[in-house]
Amino acid sequence: MIKQATGGWTGKILRVDLTSGKSSVEPVPEDWMHDYVGGRGLADRYLYEEMDPTVDPYAPENKMIFATGPLTGTPVPCGARYMVVTKGALTNCITTSNSGGHWGPELKFAGYDLLILEGRAPKPSYLLIYDDRVEVKDASEYWGKGVFETEDGLRDELGIPNLRVACIGPAGENLVRFACIMNDKHRAAGRSGVGAVMGSKNLKAIAVRGTQGVPIAEPEAFMKALWEMRAAMDDNPGKKAFNDFGTAATIDLTQTFGALPTRNFQEGQFEDFEKLNGVAIRDTRMVATKACFACTIACGRVTRLGEFSDKFMVNMHPRNWKQAGEGPEYEAAWALGPDTGVGDLDAVIKANWLCNDLGMDPISMGSTLASAMELYEKGVITDDQVEMPLKFGSADALVRMTEATAYREGFGDELAEGAKRMGDKLKHPEVFMGSKGQEFPAYDPRGFQGMGVAYATCNRGACHLRAWTPAIESSGDADPHSTEGKSEWVVEEQNKSTTHDATGVCLFVGFAGATIELMVPLVAAATGVPYTVDEFVHIGERTWNLERLWNLKAGMTKADDSLPKRLLEEPHKSGPSKGVTVNLDAMLPIYYEERGWDSEGVPSKEKLTELGLGSL
Amino acid sequence: MQMLKIVPEKCTGCMQCELACSWVQTGMFQPSQSLIRVNVFDEEASYAPYTCLQCDEAWCMNACPVNAIGIDSGQAKVVIDELCIGCHLCTIACPFGTVFTLPETDKAAKCNLCGGDPACATACPTDAIEFVEGQQAGDWFEQWGDRVHSRYLEAAEK
Numbered sequence: 002m003i004k005q006a007t008g009g010w011t012g013k014i015l016r017v018d019l020t021s022g023k024s025s026v027e028p029v030p031e032d033w034m035h036d037y038v039g040g041r042g043l044a045d046r047y048l049y050e051e052m053d054p055t056v057d058p059y060a061p062e063n064k065m066i067f068a069t070g071p072l073t074g075t076p077v078p079c080g081a082r083y084m085v086v087t088k089g090a091l092t093n094c095i096t097t098s099n100s101g102g103h104w105g106p107e108l109k110f111a112g113y114d115l116l117i118l119e120g121r122a123p124k125p126s127y128l129l130i131y132d133d134r135v136e137v138k139d140a141s142e143y144w145g146k147g148v149f150e151t152e153d154g155l156r157d158e159l160g161i162p163n164l165r166v167a168c169i170g171p172a173g174e175n176l177v178r179f180a181c182i183m184n185d186k187h188r189a190a191g192r193s194g195v196g197a198v199m200g201s202k203n204l205k206a207i208a209v210r211g212t213q214g215v216p217i218a219e220p221e222a223f224m225k226a227l228w229e230m231r232a233a234m235d236d237n238p239g240k241k242a243f244n245d246f247g248t249a250a251t252i253d254l255t256q257t258f259g260a261l262p263t264r265n266f267q268e269g270q271f272e273d274f275e276k277l278n279g280v281a282i283r284d285t286r287m288v289a290t291k292a293c294f295a296c297t298i299a300c301g302r303v304t305r306l307g308e309f310s311d312k313f314m315v316n317m318h319p320r321n322w323k324q325a326g327e328g329p330e331y332e333a334a335w336a337l338g339p340d341t342g343v344g345d346l347d348a349v350i351k352a353n354w355l356c357n358d359l360g361m362d363p364i365s366m367g368s369t370l371a372s373a374m375e376l377y378e379k380g381v382i383t384d385d386q387v388e389m390p391l392k393f394g395s396a397d398a399l400v401r402m403t404e405a406t407a408y409r410e411g412f413g414d415e416l417a418e419g420a421k422r423m424g425d426k427l428k429h430p431e432v433f434m435g436s437k438g439q440e441f442p443a444y445d446p447r448g449f450q451g452m453g454v455a456y457a458t459c460n461r462g463a464c465h466l467r468a469w470t471p472a473i474e475s476s477g478d479a480d481p482h483s484t485e486g487k488s489e490w491v492v493e494e495q496n497k498s499t500t501h502d503a504t505g506v507c508l509f510v511g512f513a514g515a516t517i518e519l520m521v522p523l524v525a526a527a528t529g530v531p532y533t534v535d536e537f538v539h540i541g542e543r544t545w546n547l548e549r550l551w552n553l554k555a556g557m558t559k560a561d562d563s564l565p566k567r568l569l570e571e572p573h574k575s576g577p578s579k580g581v582t583v584n585l586d587a588m589l590p591i592y593y594e595e596r597g598w599d600s601e602g603v604p605s606k607e608k609l610t611e612l613g614l615g616s617l
Numbered sequence: 618m619q620m621l622k623i624v625p626e627k628c629t630g631c632m633q634c635e636l637a638c639s640w641v642q643t644g645m646f647q648p649s650q651s652l653i654r655v656n657v658f659d660e661e662a663s664y665a666p667y668t669c670l671q672c673d674e675a676w677c678m679n680a681c682p683v684n685a686i687g688i689d690s691g692q693a694k695v696v697i698d699e700l701c702i703g704c705h706l707c708t709i710a711c712p713f714g715t716v717f718t719l720p721e722t723d724k725a726a727k728c729n730l731c732g733g734d735p736a737c738a739t740a741c742p743t744d745a746i747e748f749v750e751g752q753q754a755g756d757w758f759e760q761w762g763d764r765v766h767s768r769y770l771e772a773a774e775k
Contacts, residue, residue: 075646076636076740103632110649163649186659214645231742289662292629295636297742299629303662 008218009071009527010034015113015135017128019202020061020120022137029114035530036613038503038537039114040070041097042544044086047117048095049547049617054555058090058194059176059201061121067108067167067207068116070505071528074109074215074294077227078234078515079507081105081294083190088555090194090201091178091365091419092438092462095551098181098195099466100167101293101507102188107165109505110211122203127168129159130209140205145171147358148183155208168206169196170360172407176200177417179365179440180407183357187301187327188293191362193439193461194419218529226522230515234297237514243300244290246279248331251443253278254475255335259578260448262441263339264393265371266434266565269445269573273344277334281346291327298513301327304350329353329363332465335443336367337403341374342393352403359407365419368440370402372420372432373412381429387412434568437462437561446568446583449474451487453583454592457562458491460548466508468494482581488591496541503544543612546596546604550617559602562589618692619748621728621735622757623666627745630657630664637740638668641731652717652728653737653746666746668737669694669715669728670758677727680710685725693730701725 010029017024029043037043044066056062065087072080083105089096108116111130118128127140142158143151152166167184173196180196181189190196217223234240242250252274255261259269275281282302291301304326329337329349337343337352356363370391376382377391384390388411391398405413415423420440424433435441439462446453451470456463468491474481479490497517501508504524511517518534525532552561568583593600597608609615635651643650653668675694678686685700686707696707703723708716716727728735730748738748751757 076633076640078742110647212647212649214639214643214647214650216645220644290629291662292631294632296629296631297633299631299743301629305662 007529008216009075009524009529010039011109011112011114011215013113014115014117015130016117016119017135017137018119019122019126019137019204022122024135026113036540037544038071038500038524038532038540040068040073040082040503040505041084041086041099041499042503042540044068044084044115045095045097045544045547045551047115048086049551052088054088054095054551056088058088058093058198061119061202063088063198063201065118065195065198065202066115067118069105069109069114070503071524073505074106075217075527076295077506077523078230078297078513079293079295079510080505081296082502082505082507083108084502085182085190085195087195087198089192089439089461090176090180090197092193093555094193094437094461094557095548095555096193096195096461097502097548098190098192098461099502100182100184100188100190101296102165102185103294104165104167104184104188104209105505106294107209107211109215110213111209112211112213116207118202118204121201125203125205127155127206127208128204130207130211131161132210132212143168143205144174147171148360149186149358151206152186155206159208161210164208164210166206166208168360169199169204170358170407172359172361172417173197173200174205175407175409175417177361177407177409178419178422179362179369180360181362183360187357189357189362192364192464194362196360217527219526223523223526226519226526230510230519230523231297233516233519234510234514240298240513243298243509243513246283247290247300247302248279249277249282249302249329249334250279251331252334252339254471255444255448257577258448258471258475258481259573259576260445260471260481261335261339262434262443262445264342265340265368265375265432266441266445266567267375268576269448269578270576271339271342271344274339276344276346277338277349282329282334286346286350293507296507298509300330300509302330303327304329306347306350306354326350326354326357328357332442333363333367336364336371337399338367340367340371340443341399342371343396343399344394345396348396348399352399355400355403355407359404361403361407364442365440366403366406366416368434369406369416369420369423370399372424372434373416374398375432376427376429381427382412431566434565435463436564437557439463444471445578446564447573447581448578449481450484450581450583450588451479451491453564453568453585454488454588455491455495457564457585457589458495458592460545460552467498470494482578484584484587488588489595492592492595493538495545496538499541499544500537503540539612543614546609546612546614547617549598549602549604550614553603562602618751619733620671620751621668621730621738622747622749622751623668624745624747625663625665627743628655628664628666629743629745630655631742633740633742634666634737634746637736641736642726650719652715652726666737667713667715669711670713671728671730676710676712677707677716680706682706689729689732691730691733694727695729696725696727698724
């Protein structure tokens, strides 16, 4: 007998049909809540149930789900996350794009676990959610404006000081394939083009204010587990490092292992890495550390350009000249830095700031530009096609092309399609460094072999957040260049991180001393459902397989579980990862076997039955 | 006596204090009902938690027409629920804006230092809020007051 949920979840879904502007509230089926925990898992289940995976990402039939977890809005450290689940504009796969800040908890406080958006608004609109009050309103005044202005404008217009806003920038409006959804100005549901999907729905923003509370099923057990987790994190060196140096501290790690992709993955180490790392940012440009909701780590960096450098002040709105912006975090610092060969921290900060204000994923932006730079240096892209030389290391090109991409000006129109589509169009598909259409994040699998199989098999295209193999490969627990044990570890980690995502807690707590064993009692106490660690992993596996089924229905095949030729055949010529290539052929079959999938990567009937997905 | 010491410079804007306070007030995590509020100054990248300073000369107390605000053993000024008539005078009288009214009951609500163990201070991960020993209310506030005062003198000279 399943116990009735009395906390954690609100048990309610808000469904908004943007075409008609009508909204409705419905209960979540209880067995789905239990079987998927919430967040990513529950949203996956809805998307699988309600949507044809073959539709175009920009079609009104594509649905967008904003999902909170049972711990979103609670004081569990970093319980700030929400997940955007839809068909990715960049990848044509199911995408699960996660963000922190304060918007997710606010949606929970408004009383909803999930927000499902359907259809397409007839004109530029924004959605206002103030507890039970739900309205689709005219956004023509904000269309074309940047993220910062939109958020400030909505707060002024509505006169609600505690309003939280998730919105798209010009990039999302212009259907830049890797546009993101920004919330609280600097936080992003960044990857796979969720912002472009929102743009295709004519939806500029979702403004939320919630005044209700999140109840807890077993208060005593919850507070006990909460303080156990807080205590475990308190003196953790990982937590301290994140707080001191931000995520950009990782630059030193990847550099050491020859796994810092440089100049579009042509090299594995960057000569100017010390100009962009965590120490450089903290010591020269940081004005404050910033935390997301309920976060006890505070890895966020608030940086300011104005007081230090006026070189990249051009085109900035005067009001923002002295304004601080967030970032760059590691991935952005890498993509806009080493990957484009730019070692100028001010340029990287400016380009990152532009990505935030214009609403673009800096990983894909930097990586796409790096591909273009490679083609420019090889003479494929010529001077008459571009407004300025796209040379590796050009700070000016970085800043200008970031802006041009968001507005699809000049060659920016090509960059806006992402590296895969651009490479295909220019008949040089080999410059695309990614998988399933999505550009790689900042780990070269030739330095961390396991990342190869993690990238190739990720359901949302290349991603570092589903199985971060440097955890074992940089600690001495596993040989970074060997394939041994990697597939098995990746499968296990993907399962764990998937349920972790479903709870609404940031994955970073795992790097700061909070193990899954500390997390599970919190979910159990909050919801009143007696989850165990094994069940948690099982739920992750179920969700992962569900996403896989969705992708197979969308037309993905084994051929999409692939890596570019460069990683498979071209080793680095120097550095710690010299001579290594990625042996995906060795890892992928083991991965499939571990997963209980056939040689074509299709989940077996037995596996699906075991996971309770037999009827799908 | 012990008092809340708030150092805005240490605050990262995580809202753990609001969550902890609302847990005490409502038994739920509900920042809208918190009696400590974190003010966010986005463009300055600064965050300032603020709540009742437990003034020695408490204007909320003086303004109350029915003596519904009393002093507990820890020197905290507390709203006596049975006496409060919901006239909102205390919310207007407070120069810091730290007396609220609860929408459900329309009665006043303010920080009572949780009876001597403030949940916000316990929850704060960066020690931006501490419960410390002091001579009089607002002790730790003096430095800030001096700074503002010197700015005032500067401005007056110009």
